[in-house]
Amino acid sequence: MNATSPEGAAGGGASRATADKPTKGLADVVAASTALSDIDGREGRLFYRGYDIHDLAGRTTFEETAHLLQCGTLPNRQQLAAYGAGLVEGRALGALVEANIPEIAEKMEPMEALRTLVSLAGAEDPDKSSNSGDANLRKAARLTAQQPILVARYHAARTGKSVPDPDPQLSIAANFLLQITGSTPDPRAVEIFDACLVLHADHTMNASTFAARVCAATLSDMHSAIVAAIGTLKGPLHGGANEQVMRTLQSIEPGKVAQTVKDMLAAHKKIMGFGHRVYKTEDPRATHLRKMSQELAEAHGDDTYFRMSREMEQVVLEEKGLFPNVDFYAATVYHYLGIPTDLFTPVFSVSRMSGWTAHVIEQHADNRLIRPDSEYIGERDQKWEPIDAR
Ligand SMILES: CC(=O)SCCNC(=O)CCNC(=O)[C@H](O)C(C)(C)COP(=O)(O)OP(=O)(O)OC[C@H]1O[C@@H](n2cnc3c(N)ncnc32)[C@H](O)[C@@H]1OP(=O)(O)O
Ligand SMILES: O=C([O-])CC(=O)C(=O)O
Numbered sequence: 318m319n320a321t322s323p324e325g326a327a328g329g330g331a332s333r334a335t336a337d338k339p340t341k342g343l344a345d346v347v348a349a350s351t352a353l354s355d356i357d358g359r360e361g362r363l364f365y366r367g368y369d370i371h372d373l374a375g376r377t378t379f380e381e382t383a384h385l386l387q388c389g390t391l392p393n394r395q396q397l398a399a400y401g402a403g404l405v406e407g408r409a410l411g412a413l414v415e416a417n418i419p420e421i422a423e424k425m426e427p428m429e430a431l432r433t434l435v436s437l438a439g440a441e442d443p444d445k446s447s448n449s450g451d452a453n454l455r456k457a458a459r460l461t462a463q464q465p466i467l468v469a470r471y472h473a474a475r476t477g478k479s480v481p482d483p484d485p486q487l488s489i490a491a492n493f494l495l496q497i498t499g500s501t502p503d504p505r506a507v508e509i510f511d512a513c514l515v516l517h518a519d520h521t522m523n524a525s526t527f528a529a530r531v532c533a534a535t536l537s538d539m540h541s542a543i544v545a546a547i548g549t550l551k552g553p554l555h556g557g558a559n560e561q562v563m564r565t566l567q568s569i570e571p572g573k574v575a576q577t578v579k580d581m582l583a584a585h586k587k588i589m590g591f592g593h594r595v596y597k598t599e600d601p602r603a604t605h606l607r608k609m610s611q612e613l614a615e616a617h618g619d620d621t622y623f624r625m626s627r628e629m630e631q632v633v634l635e636e637k638g639l640f641p642n643v644d645f646y647a648a649t650v651y652h653y654l655g656i657p658t659d660l661f662t663p664v665f666s667v668s669r670m671s672g673w674t675a676h677v678i679e680q681h682a683d684n685r686l687i688r689p690d691s692e693y694i695g696e697r698d699q700k701w702e703p704i705d706a707r
Contacts, residue, residue, distance in 0.1 A: 439540025519672030
């Protein structure tokens with residue numbers, strides 16, 4: 318079985334860590350302290366700095382949410398204006414990034430391209446030699462502002478289309494839809510997409526955030542930590558699942574959803590977009606995304622994928638007792654918004670950049686090297702032989 322295939326990690330139930338026995342996948346291990354987000358997995362609740370996600374989604378913009386995570390508070394109008402001005406200034410791409418976009422777009426998949434472009438951006442970041450709190454805040458704003466532009470410029474380069482310049486009066490969500498679809502987005506679509514960005518912004522010690530914090534804890538720089546995070550988000554067991562959800566829906570005949578899902582489960586295949594390490598009930602983000610998917614499907618005029626999703630959800634719950642995670646309904650939401658399927662995980666990174674950068678700031682502010690132990694399970698007391706005798 319391919320290690321990177323979605324089915325590759327099936328099985329392996331969790332066990333509690335003891336002093337000398339590891340917990341597979343570090344399940345239930347508390348790896349860091351954070352004031353950024355908190356999850357109640359039994360009740361299905363998520364909080365950013367103490368604010369319930371249900372109070373934020375649809376009422377607080379992505380820019381306000383990024384300020385909350387990176388700067389510590391929900392901004393007042395003055396603070397938001399200053400933060401927004403920093404984002405507008407910070408989104409200009411450097412010469413090295415600009416020069417490499419065409420070749421990268423030709424040769425790389427979207428998440429590879431982003432990983433590489435962020436790495437190049439780090440090489441020409443004006444604050445690259447400093448991990449100070451102020452430098453990190455400036456880098457966080459630049460990364461948050463540049464990520465949607467990088468996705469749009471990559472997509473334009475590979476399709477040979479010109480991309481409209483971002484409008485300084487528009488939000489990150491509106492500019493992204495404008496740049497990806499090439500036309501002025503419907504205001505309701507912008508509201509929905511903005512809420513999607515809010516919902517994906519942070520999620521405690523998920524794999525990509527953990528990767529970023531491990532890197533940052535060596536006192537490496539913000540961009541290196543984000544490169545680690547992007548590479549980690551890419552995998553289908555994490556952020557890459559949203560793309561796989563859409564590909565699964567597209568591969569199933571609409572009248573054969575239940576049977577196909579049952580066959581997949583019988584073959585011990587994982588159904589992308591279901592299950593979660595922490596939530597034992599519905600992921601609160603999925604509750605919002607399901608409603609958005611339904612609304613967009615109705616507006617779209619063809620709700621086939623939404624109806625198929627509902628049926629999948631019902632079968633997976635009945636057969637496996639698993640609930641949809643954030644990636645499940647995000648897939649059809651992005652689809653109905655006109656976002657190409659292979660840009661779904663890049664869209665996740667556009668949002669999660671706000672959380673990743675906030676975690677790097679938090680790690681650097683109170684650092685200790687992250688270096689766990691391992692249990693040795695290999696051979697011992699081996700007898701060395703010269704090469705010709707082996
Ligand atoms: C943004 C995010 O990262 S959200 C998660 C996105 N990832 C996905 O949607 C991929 C599909 N889901 C999964 O692979 C898992 O549920 C994960 C990776 C999210 C969580 O993994 P873990 O906590 O390690 O759970 P694990 O994979 O051990 O699953 C426990 C059991 O449920 C089963 N299971 C878990 N998820 C699924 C699924 N989506 N489809 C079918 N079976 C599943 C496992 O096969 C395993 O069964 P077993 O005990 O009979 O062997
Ligand atoms: O928390 C996790 O393991 C995965 C997840 O839902 C996220 O990163 O949003």
